[in-house]
Amino acid sequence: MLSLVRSLWEVFRHAFARRVTVQYPEQKAYLSPRYRGRIVLTRDPDGGERCVACNLCAVACPVDCISLQATEDEHGRRYPEFFRINFSRCIFCGFCEEACPTYAIQLTPDTEMGEYKRKNLVYEKEDLMIDGPGKYPDYNFWRVAGVAIGGKDKGQAEKELVPVDTHSLLP
């Protein structure tokens, strides 16, 4: 019986406690940089597209909401011809980001993407592309990958050894 009175008193004291509600449209809650919100496609530090259209994100996506078509430019760089995410199906699990070998696809702390028409939730590549490198400012896939592209031959990538000359007998 006394414990009931005590709990009543404890609850009453909360009348003078600070309210924890964040008055949303005026005040915004803090979302950490790793928050899983709107998805973006990032670029290299050099400004080139990071995505190599490997389709790993589309495979990893549990709700199959990513669709893309790979193609290649004149330098031999693979890139997606189109890249489409249907955000009305996306569950913001972040699996795509984890699957991506090039840090191209990233989730951002932005959740304000409400729309009146469902069709407007299908984001095309131009909606997804951003100008910066996102959370990984220094990474450049094409500079570390041992793939020959225009302007960078085999063995010229960072920390990459020159390919072994199998015709030579020298060690």
Place this chain on the structure above:
Amino acid sequence: MMAKFLPLLVIAVVLFVVLNLAAGLIWVERRLLALWQDRYGPNRVGPFGLGQIVADSIKLFTKEDWIPPFADKPVFVLAPAIVVATALISFAVVPFAPGFVIADLNVGILFLLAMSSLGVYSVVLAGWSSNNKYSLLGGIRASAQMMSYEVFMGLALLGVVILAGSFRLTDIVEAQRGMWFVIPQFLGFILFLIAGVAETRRLPFDLAEAESELIAGFHSEYSGMKFGMFFVGEYIGVILISATIALLFFGGWLGPVLPPAFWFGAKTMFFICLFILFRAGLPRPRFDQLMSWGWKVLLPLALINLLVTGAVVLARR
């Protein structure tokens, strides 16, 4: 001419105040609960979120008013009306200020008790006519709970009646000029408070609707304004019990300087807030705990209170 219309005017004012207060309590309760849970509650529609009352009413009125095909139609429709009607009729004997009362019955308290007992028909009939297991369970619980809590509700009041020497509510208030009855009748006050909460089926005694066990119990089949009637009825009940407590134990309209109606309103409002605090702070007991508390603890206490009060008053003579 004036004397003829005065009672009508009083009735109109009482109805206006009580019904608006009952609707307003939706907002008050949500804001207060939020305050005690460190939230804000509805604060967007209009100043302080007061427009929420209008929004809620419009919503309730425009909802589909559905009567399940398996329900007992006439009873189903009647049930929500009973709860509001009995609660409103009870206000006929409540004196808001000296002379401001619709019917100053000489058995005012008995009338109050009788009307609030009739209110249980609403719950039982609603549970029965819904033709739904959960509703029926809710109805059964409500009837058992009312039955056992009404017994000592009446007994707890008798101490006050003995001290005042009258069943008339105005007399009881006047008898508290020297001292509020809450002091000599503290036990009676506590008992009446508990019984009052049980009588209005508010948390922690809301076993009849217990949404976590009975999915809203007796009114799970109700929708639209019929559901709204149950809610308004519950709020009117809360106002009624709060007003009764203020009248019987806290000197009704008596108070210094400010007008009597203000004092009555302020005391009533205080107890309404206390009711909401109960809801915010207390867990719901198990049904057998509720029953054994009622019969084994509260009823004997009420009897002892009655005996002691009677003995003291006799010895004083």
